[in-house]
Every structure is written in C-alpha cells, then in structure tokens.
Amino acid sequence: MEQQSYKKHFILLSILLVVLFFINISLGSVSIPYREILNTLSGGIPSKESWQTIILHFRLPKAITAILVGSGLSVAGLLMQTFFRNPLAGPFVLGISSGASLGVALLILGSSLFGGFFLTNSISSWSLPIASSLGAFLVLSAVIIAANKVRNTMSILIIGLMFGSLTAAVISVLAYFSEAAQIQQYLFWSFGSLGNLSWNELLVFIVIYTSGMLATLTIIKPLNSLLLGENYAKSLGINVKKSRNFILLITSVLTGVITAFAGPIAFIGLAVPHIARIIFSTSNHKTLIPAVVILGGIIMLICDSIAQLPTSEFTLPINAITSLFGAPIVIWLLVRKKKIFV
Amino acid sequence: MQKPIAGSIHFDGKNLDAYSENELSKKLSLVLTERLPESQLTVFELIALGRQPYTNWIDKLAEEDLQKIHLAIEQTAIAHLKNNRFYELSDGQLQRVLIARALAQDTAVIILDEPTAHLDMHQTINIFSLLQKLVKETDKTIIISSHEVNLALQLADEIILLTENKVQFGTTEALISKNAFENLFPNNLLKFNKSLQQFVIHKN
Numbered sequence: 001m002e003q004q005s006y007k008k009h010f011i012l013l014s015i016l017l018v019v020l021f022f023i024n025i026s027l028g029s030v031s032i033p034y035r036e037i038l039n040t041l042s043g044g045i046p047s048k049e050s051w052q053t054i055i056l057h058f059r060l061p062k063a064i065t066a067i068l069v070g071s072g073l074s075v076a077g078l079l080m081q082t083f084f085r086n087p088l089a090g091p092f093v094l095g096i097s098s099g100a101s102l103g104v105a106l107l108i109l110g111s112s113l114f115g116g117f118f119l120t121n122s123i124s125s126w127s128l129p130i131a132s133s134l135g136a137f138l139v140l141s142a143v144i145i146a147a148n149k150v151r152n153t154m155s156i157l158i159i160g161l162m163f164g165s166l167t168a169a170v171i172s173v174l175a176y177f178s179e180a181a182q183i184q185q186y187l188f189w190s191f192g193s194l195g196n197l198s199w200n201e202l203l204v205f206i207v208i209y210t211s212g213m214l215a216t217l218t219i220i221k222p223l224n225s226l227l228l229g230e231n232y233a234k235s236l237g238i239n240v241k242k243s244r245n246f247i248l249l250i251t252s253v254l255t256g257v258i259t260a261f262a263g264p265i266a267f268i269g270l271a272v273p274h275i276a277r278i279i280f281s282t283s284n285h286k287t288l289i290p291a292v293v294i295l296g297g298i299i300m301l302i303c304d305s306i307a308q309l310p311t312s313e314f315t316l317p318i319n320a321i322t323s324l325f326g327a328p329i330v331i332w333l334l335v336r337k338k339k340i341f342v
Numbered sequence: 343m344q345k346p347i348a349g350s351i352h353f354d355g356k357n358l359d360a361y362s363e364n365e366l367s368k369k370l371s372l373v374l375t376e377r378l379p380e381s382q383l384t385v386f387e388l389i390a391l392g393r394q395p396y397t398n399w400i401d402k403l404a405e406e407d408l409q410k411i412h413l414a415i416e417q418t419a420i421a422h423l424k425n426n427r428f429y430e431l432s433d434g435q436l437q438r439v440l441i442a443r444a445l446a447q448d449t450a451v452i453i454l455d456e457p458t459a460h461l462d463m464h465q466t467i468n469i470f471s472l473l474q475k476l477v478k479e480t481d482k483t484i485i486i487s488s489h490e491v492n493l494a495l496q497l498a499d500e501i502i503l504l505t506e507n508k509v510q511f512g513t514t515e516a517l518i519s520k521n522a523f524e525n526l527f528p529n530n531l532l533k534f535n536k537s538l539q540q541f542v543i544h545k546n
Contacts, residue, residue, distance in 0.1 A: 085379040221401045225394055227381045231374055236447070237367030237395040283381035286401065 006280055006287055013294045017067075020301040024066065025059045027308040061202050062195040063301065068209050069194060069262045070272070070300025074292035075216055076254045077269030078276075082223050082285070083247050084147075088157060090270035091255040095143055095163035096136045097266075099252075100259035101190065102167040103135020104128060108186045109174040129208065133256030139163050140252045144244075192263035192319035194304055205261050212254040216289060219246055223285040267322045271330045272296045278333050299326065353451075367395040371447035373440045373454040378428065385431070385439050386424045389414055392446035414445035417476060434465035438472065445476070451483045458490060466490060470497050491526065492540050514539075 026037055032055065036046040040055045073091060080089040080096075091097050107127060143163055147156040175183050197205065222243035225233040234240050258265070276291040277283065303325055307316040351358040354369060361369075371392070383391075392414070393407040403411070415421050418438045428436060437457055444452045454473070458466040470490070474497050477484050488494055494501060495514055503510040503522055510522045517523065523534040523541070533544045 218399060221394060221397070221399065224401060225391055227379065227383055228388070228391060229374075229376060229379055231376060232372070232378075232391075234363060235367060235370070235372040236391065237364035239363050277382065281382055283383050284387055 009280060010290065010294070013298065017294055017298050020298055020305070021063055021067070024063045024301045024305050025055065027305055028054070028059060030054055058195065061197050061199060062304070064202060065194045065197050065205070065262060066300040066304045067297035068205060069258050069265060070268055070296035071293040072209055072212065072254045072258045073265060073269040074272035074296030075213065075289060076251045078273040078288060078292050079223070079247050079251050081273055082226055083244065084156060086157065087274065091251065092266050092269055095139050095160040095167065096252060096255045097259055097264040098164040098167040099139025100132040100136040100256050101264050102139070102170060103131040104189060104260060105171040105174050105186055107131040108189070109178040109182050111182065129204065129257045129260040132260030133253055136256035136259065137252040139167060140248055144248060189263050191317035192265045194262055194318055195315065197261055201261065205257060208253060208257045212250050215246070215250050219243060220285045220289065227283055263319060265319055265322055267326050268296060268300060271326050272299060274330055275333060364395060367447070369449050370451050370453065371444040371449040373444050373452065373457055375455045375459055380429065383428055385420065385426050385428055388428050388439060389443045389446050392443040395447065410448055411446050414442040417445060417479065418442040418472065433460045434468060437461065437469055441472065451485065453485045455487050456489070457486060458488065466493065495539050
C-alpha cells in the first residue's frame with residue numbers, strides 16, 4: 001500500500017534498546033554478574049547488599065537518564081530541523097544549549113556575584129531546570145525575533161551562532177569574577193553527566209520530559225504540513241504563528257530540562273534525526289518522532305557505555321563521547337547516501 | 343497571503359479576514375510557484391497532506407479521505423507516480439502532483455500562481471488542458487495567474503486583464519470585442535490579431 005509499514009524496523013530497534021539498556025546497567029567500576037543484575041531489577045535481593053545500592057541508586061537512574069536525554073534531544077533537533085527547514089539546525093547550533101548554559105551559569109557562578117539571594121537556598125532540584133529552561137527560552141526567543149526579520153535560513157543559523165558566542169562571552173565574564181569552587185562546579189556541569197541524578201531529581205525530569213513529549217504528539221500535523229513550506233501549511237488550515245510558538249516552547253522546555261540535569265550535550269540533537277531519516281527513508285513525522293525517540297535512546301546508551309568502558313575506574317565526559325562516536329557515523333551515512341534531507 | 347493594500351476581499355459573501363485558517367482551507371486551495379523544501383515525501387504523502395483540513399488531530403486518513411486522494415490521483419493521471427518521491431519528478435509531473443494535492447483538499451475554488459512558469463510548451467499546454475478538463479468535470483472554479491496570454495485566450499472562460507492603470511474583466515469574447523487586448527503590449531513588437539484571436543509577432 002501507499003503507507004509503508006515500519007513495524008519490523010520498530011520491533012528490531014526496540015529490542016536493541018532493551019538489550020543496550022541491560023548492557024549499560026551491567027557496565028561499571030564494580031563488575032556484577034548478569035544474573036544478579038536481573039535478579040535485582042526484578043525486585044530480588046542480590047548476594048551482596050552493596051550491589052543493590054549500586055544497581056538501584058546509580059546504574060538504573062543513569063540508564064534511564066541516558067534514554068531520556070538521548071530521545072529528548074533528538075526530538076528537539078527534529079523539531080528545529082523541520083521548523084527551520086534546514087538540515088543543519090539543532091538545539092546546539094541555534095544557541096539554545098548556550099542559553100541553557102547561561103541560565104545555569106547565572107545560577108551557579110552568579111550566586112557569588114550577586115550574593116545572598118541565591119546563596120541562601122543552595123541549588124535545589126527545581127532551580128537548575130528552571131534557570132536552564134528560562135535561559136534556553138530567552139535565547140531561542142531572541143533568535144526567533146531576529147529570524148522573523150531576516151527570513152533567510154543561512155542568516156538565522158549565523159544569528160544562532162552569534163547568540164551562542166554572546167552567551168559564552170557572558171559566561172566568561174561571570175567566571176572571571178567567580179570563586180574557583182564555583183567555576184569547577186560549572187565546568188563539571190558543562191562536561192555533561194548522566195549519572196548525578198537522584199530518584200527525586202529523575203522524577204522531576206520524567207514529569208517535564210513526558211509533558212514535552214505528549215505536547216510533541218499534538219504538533220505532528222503542523223510539522224508535516226510545514227514540510228511543504230509555511231505558505232502551503234497556512235493554506236491547509238494551520239495557524240502557523242501558533243504552531244511556531246508551540247514548537248519553540250516544546251523545544252526550549254525539552255532542551256532546557258535536559259541541559260539542566262545532564263549538561264550541554266552536543267551532537268545528538270543534530271545527528272539522530274538524520275540517522276532516523278536515512279534508516280526509515282521518510283519525512284513523515286508520524287514515523288520520524290517515534291523513530292528518533294528510540295534511536296536517540298539507543299545512541300545515548302551506546303555513548304554512555306563507551307564512556308564507561310575503556311578504563312573501568314573512570315567515566316569519560318559524555319559530551320566528548322557523543323561527538324567522537326557520532327560524528328563519523330553521520331559522515332559515513334551521508335557519504336553513502338549522498339543526499340541530505342530536512 | 344498578502345493583506346490587501348487598499349479595499350477588502352470578499353469570498354463567498356464574507357470578508358476574507360473573518361475566516362479562520364481552517365474555515366478557509368475548506369473553501370480555497372492553492373498551487374504556488376515557490377519551491378518545496380527538500381524532504382523525502384512521496385507523491386502519495388504529498389497529496390494526502392491536502393486532506394489535513396478534514397483529518398483528526400493525529401492526521402489519520404479516513405475512508406473518505408482515501409477516496410478523495412485516489413480520485414485526485416485519477417483525475418490528474420498520475421497513478422504511476424504515486425510511490426515516487428516528489429524530488430524525483432520532472433517539473434511538469436510535479437505540477438500535476440501539486441494540482442492533485444489541491445484537488446484532494448476538496449475546495450470549491452483553486453488558485454494557481456503561474457502554474458506553467460518552469461515548463462516547456464508541450465507541458466504548458468498539457469497542464470492548461472488538464473485544468474480545463476478539471477473545470478468541466480468537477481465544477482470547480484479554477485483561477486490562474488499567467489503570462490501565457492495566447493493560451494489564456496484559447497482556453498479561459500473569463501479573463502481578468504491587469505495592466506498598469508486598468509483592470510478589465512469579462513468573458514474572452516467580450517474582452518476581445520471591447521478591444522481590451524490592443525494595447526496590452528507595445529505595438530511595435532507584438533500585435534493582437536482579432537481574427538486569429540491571438541497575439542502575433544509584428545513583421546514589417
């Protein structure tokens with residue numbers, strides 16, 4: 001029939017996701033036998049009590065975080081690429097991540113600068129995502145306002161990059177006046193980390209993530225009509241302005257919350273939508289959105305496993321791994337396929 | 343769509359500004375000159391997008407939607423293309439697909455902006471005669487903006503002639519008898535031949 005069925009793809013990828021989820025949990029500085037892991041995850045008590053703590057309070061939340069971060073960033077990237085009709089768009093390129101960084105920098109570094117107000121209540125699980133989302137939303141709005149004036153996609157990308165360097169400059173100034181401990185705290189946040197979340201924080205993360213994802217389902221229709229350009233979308237009954245604001249809101253909330261909890265993670269948001277388009281060879285968002293969710297989770301789990309693997313004592317910064325591992329894959333896929341789509 | 347510089351546009355007895363996007367999308371469909379952004383949409387998917395005003399929130403195609411899509415494919419004779427990607431098509435084929443999309447939108451009026459701008463003579467006539475056939479078969483109003491005056495003279499039921507300082511409207515015959523075409527172009531190059539009802543190159 002006309003509507004190609006992707007059932008086989010989805011089943012295979014889902015199995016891969018589950019397998020990688022378990023592999024990810026099984027890796028770490030302490031080696032725990034597979035049977036004990038399965039036993040613990042299904043509610044049993046392993047033969048060593050410390051193993052239970054390691055699995056339930058460190059590795060399980062980290063693996064869940066990896067899936068949320070990977071899938072959330074991929075959806076945000078997909079939304080931006082469709083909205084700007086530009087294959088180079090993504091949360092990172094358009095300065096949204098830098099905006100989130102600025103929010104966090106103001107919170108962590110600014111606390112010493114502006115004194116008492118921030119300092120009294122030490123950074124709680126809510127203040128980071130709020131600061132980060134606000135920062136992301138502010139920069140994105142600025143990019144959009146500027147984008148409405150120029151309308152040329154190349155200029156929009158450059159404006160996004162400019163906002164990126166602008167926020168980076170503000171962060172440098174903040175860092176210059178900050179104390180070493182706070183700079184270090186910010187620096188570690190900027191390396192990206194999937195492993196610092198308590199279950200309480202993870203719960204906050206899941207709630208915001210889920211509402212962003214549910215909202216994404218409601219804009220599948222405008223996203224598909226935007227594939228024909230804004231004028232056609234409008235003639236098809238889409239309120240372009242409303243859809244645009246909604247797309248931007250979802251993107252900034254997802255990017256903001258992810259950046260707050262896991263740091264500014266590069267590359268995933270740009271690359272996963274391309275990988276999904278190449279594997280599924282479609283532009284229909286009804287297929288692409290679930291596809292990037294699963295693929296984003298898979299790729300983030302792989303990256304995190306690699307970050308664990310080489311020297312089991314340390315965890316490499318996840319932000320470096322995503323680019324080191326992912327960029328060559330995208331290059332390879334594009335060289336093979338020779339054509340790139342929005 | 344551009345806002346009117348002066349005056350107002352009434353459509354079906356109602357000011358155009360008073361329509362919501364969705365209301366208007368069930369009455370008026372467009373075929374534009376702008377290039378489609380690159381994507382991997384298939385011809386079928388592209389035409390199916392024409393059903394968006396009628397589909398539910400997740401864009402599910404109901405039985406009626408599929409019927410309208412297939413009817414549009416049949417009317418434009420592009421069944422053999424429906425599983426191709428739209429970027430694989432020639433300009434003429436793509437124009438047929440875009441017309442099919444507008445037909446699937448099931449509106450009383452279709453507006454086409456220069457539908458033959460990128461086409462050669464054969465394809466131009468092909469598209470125009472398709473549009474003429476559609477008017478007869480479907481009872482739709484099809485409004486075309488075009489520079490192809492000679493073709494319009496042969497095929498159009500009514501013509502709106504826009505010149506720098508005058509707007510004239512009427513059936514083709516009425517406009518010819520009013521000598522509306524005499525001064526459309528500078529006379530030293532092109533001359534309107536009343537008996538042929540065509541513009542011909544002026545030879546000294």
